[in-house]
Amino acid sequence: MMQFIRAGYYTSLQDRGRYGWRYYGVPVSGPVDRRAFALANALLPVEDDSSVLECHLLGPKIRFDVALAFVITGALVKAHLNGKLLHRHEIYSAQAGDVLDVGQVQKGLRVYLKFSAKLSAPRPMGSSAMFVPITPKARFADGDTIQGEPIFAQKQANAHIKVNDDYLHEHGLVVSPGPDFAALHATAQAQLLKTPFTVLAQSRMGYRLSGSFHAKASAHMASQLVVPGLVQLTPSGELLVAMADAQVTGGYMQVLQLSPVAQNILSQKREGDSIKFRCTP
C-alpha cells in the first residue's frame, strides 16, 4: 500500500496503546502526544483502527501504491506531496505513485500522520504500537512497507478547522504532588516549583530534565508503580519524566505528576528546551 523511501529519524506505528498488560510488566505505549493523535483520528477517522505514524525531527518519505487520503498533525513541519507544500490539519488525497515527503520539524518535536486505511499491522496484546519485545521492531527502516485496506475518506465538515497550536509554545507544565512530594524538605518543594528545568535527553520512554535544583533524594527506594507523566527525582538530582514507553515500575522518589495537558506540552519539547512546573492548588 505504501513504502518508506526514507523512514525518517524515528518513525513508528502507534495506536491508542496496549492496555491491560501492566500486570506482566508491559507498558501502555501509544502516542507520546495524545492531543495530536486524537486530532488526527478526529480529522480522518478509520473504524476499528486508530493507528498513526509517529515521527520525530525528520519525517518519512513515502511512496503510495494506492490512492489514499491523509492528514498531518502535531509539530510544525515542512511537508510536500509531489513537491507541493502541505499544511497540517488539512486532508489531502494522494494517488498511486505520489510521493509524500515529511521533512524537518520547524517547531516542536513529534509529527503524526494518519491515513484513510485500515492497516494490516500485527496487533500483539491488542495493539499495533511498536515496542520491543512485544513487536519485533521499535521503528521503521528505509524500504519497509505498510499494507492495509484503503477506506473511502469522507471529507469531514470540519476539515478546515482552525487548530489552536499554543501548546507548542507553552513552557508551563501543570503538575500535582506525587506520592513522595511530602517527603521532600519544604525548601526543596518550593524550589522544584520555582526553578526552570532544561531537557537533557528525551525518548519515547521519558524525558531527563536538569536545573539548578539540589535536593537529596533517597537512593534505592522500593519499586513502585510508574505511569506516563510521573516525575521521579534521581539521587544525582536529575528529574526523569515517564512517557508512553516508560517501564511500569521504578525505584526513584516520585515527586510530581504531570496533568494530561502538560504531558502533551512536554511531548513536543526537545533537547535544550526549558520548562517550568506549576502546581495545581
Place this chain on the structure above:
Amino acid sequence: MSNPYKIFALGADVYSLEFEKGDVDFVCLRQTFLSFPSELTEVTFTFNRLHLFFRRPTTIEEVRSFVDEVMHVPLAAKPPQRLWRLPICFSPAYTADLVDCFEGNMERVHHYHSNFLQGQYRLVFYGFLPGFGYFEGLPEALHLARKSSPTQRTLQGTVAVGGAQLGIYPQDSPGGWQGIGHCPVTLFMPSQTPPVLLQPNDEVVFFEVDEKTHAQIVEATHRQEYQPQSVVL
C-alpha cells in the same frame, strides 16, 4: 476485610492503596477489585501497594467510598500456587559480577552459590521490563549492593540480585543488579496468554546445571521443547 490503608494519587484516574506489608494477599485482593470492571480497567500491585486504574477521572472521596464497598465483598479465592524448579548455571561467564563483589575470593563465591541453592523464592510482581519478576525470600547474607552505575548490557536469563531483591532478566537490557548465575528458561512469551510462565505468588527453587546441560537446555528452549518442572502447592 478492614485493613487500614493510605491512598496516593497518580493523576485523576490512577490511585495506589498502601497497606502494611504482609497484611494482605495482593493476588486475591487484585482479583476482588477486578470483579468491578465498570469502575476499573486494570489492577496491579508492587510490594506494599495495590494500584487501581479507573475508567474515568475519580475524586479521592469517590475512591475511598469505592474501596470501602469492595472491602465488604468476600475476598476472591486464592488461585493455585505453583512451585517451580528452574535450572541455573554458575559457569564463569555468568558469575563475573559476583566474583567482583567478593574481590576474586572464589571460596566466598562458592559459598554464596551453595547458600543460594538452598533458598526458596516467591514471585511478588512483574515490573521494570516485560516479564521481569521481582522475587522475595533472599536471606540477608545473600543481599548484594547494586552496581554504582548500571552496565550497558545484562544478558537475557541473568539471575541477578539488587539489594534484598532477586530477579531474572527476560531480555537483554541495561541493568544495575549483580549477576549471580544464568537461567536458560524462557520466562516471557509475548504471543502467549498469559505471556508469562510464572504467576505472582508462585515459588521457585533453583538446581545447578553444568555448562553442558545448560547448553542443551538453551537448545531445547529454542526448539520450544523445554518445560521446567512445577507442582501445585
